Amino acid sequence: MTILENDQIRVSVRSKGAELTSIFHKASGIEHLWQADPSVWAWHAPNLFPVVGGCLNNQLLVDGKTYPIERHGFARQSTFETTESTATHAVFSLRSSEATRVHFPYEFEFQIIYELSGPTLTVTYRVLNEDEKTVFFSVGAHPAFAVPFGPDEVYEDYYIEFEKAEPLQTHMLSAAGYFTGETRPVATDENRLPLTKHLFDQDALVFKRLRSHRAAIRSRNHDHAVTVDYPAFPYLGIWAKPGAPFVCIEPWLGCADSEGNQKPIERKEAIQHVEPGRVFNASFTITVS
Template sequence: MTTLENDFLRVTIRPQGAELTSLLHKPTGIEHIWQADPAVWGWHAPTLFPIVGGSLNSELLIDGKNYPIERHGFARKLPFDLLDSTPTTAVWGLTSGKQTEPHFPYGFTFQISYALIDEQLTVTYRVFNQDTKTIYFSVGAHPAFSVPFNADESYDDYYIDFNQPEQLETHMLSKDGFFTGKTQPVPLDGYKLHLNEHLFDQDALVFKHLNSRRVSIRSKKHDHAVDVDFADFPYLGIWAKPGAPFVCIEPWLGYADSEGDQKSIEQKEAIQQVAVGGTFEASFTITLS
């Protein structure tokens, strides 16, 4: 484990997936990251790379050849190297090789960096193209935030607060995790999406057309909040395992396939790319207030 700390926050990151495992707010003593009870959901905040969601047939079609790939990709399960660190920053890297080439036949380095400033944690993703051709990929965050924050509260005391007016419409997923082409309205109370144990009975809420680039997890009983700013990410997933005491706020650059025929990776919806010798970069920030 690597620990970052300042006067307000203490953060831990594990080498597997360079995954955030703790985000402690020191003034209140509140642990904001779900502690990965394996009987419920055994992750804290996995990074989704080189795909987000599921790929049809659990394969990527690249240059006319199919490569096996599991849901959300392989980065979350592989060990990253700690490339650089200070008391308040850390940079982790995963470089292509024998573990990645059977699934994703590109030469690359994928970096995840963490930086603390006051009550903010900024997470930055970088993809370095070390191949002789354009790299196509998706990347996304999947942090699970513990809800409720305090033992004397309930899940129903909490809501997601959007920072812009929204007419929310979620894109429906099949039982296999692929988009069906159907949508469903998600009612708001003003700017508020109230949490309850049945909100995710039909899987994640997936928003492809949001006005907001910041959402907050708030309680009806106090002012302490978790803000997630995701200006670099046009898509957002919100999910929890029904009945579990957490909610995931998931900024995405990419998403699952739709039901139907398989498409080559460069034709996938919302796919990202980085040219030969180029670098892709995107960041989001978690603020505890």
């Protein structure tokens, strides 16, 4: 376990999946990350790579060949190497191998970088192309934040406050986890999305190309908040297991497939790419205030 710490927050990261396991706010004594109760949802904050969401037939189509790939990719199940570590900074690395080539036929290094500054944790995804061809991929975050923050509150005391007031339309998912092509409006109070136990009865809320690039979890009872800023991520998922005491705010560069015919990886919706010898970077932040 790698621990990063300053005078305001302490975070822990495990080597499996380079996954955050704790975001502890010292002044309030509050643990803000869901603690992965296996009877409810056994993850804290999985990192999604090289796909986000599900692929049709659980396959990637690359250069005319199909490769088996699980929902959200293999990074979250992989062991990362810690290549740098200081009191407030750590770099975790996953390199291509025989195991990854079975699912993703590219030569790459996937780095996840964590950096503390005051009350803010910056998470950077870096993809290094070590191949002789363009590498196509998706990448995203899935942090689960514990709600309510304290024992004297209930889930319904909380809401998600978006940066801007705008109409929210969620893109509907089938039972298999693929986009159906349908949308439905999501009721808000100006720029506030109230949290309720039934908000996620029809799976995740998926928003595409919002004008807002910030979302905060807030209570009606106090000013303490957790804010996620995601300027480089045009897709956003919000999810919780129905009735569970957490909510995920998920910045994505990629998304699930739509129902219909399988598309080659370079034509998948929201696909990213990096040229040979080049490096891709995208960052988001989590701030406790």
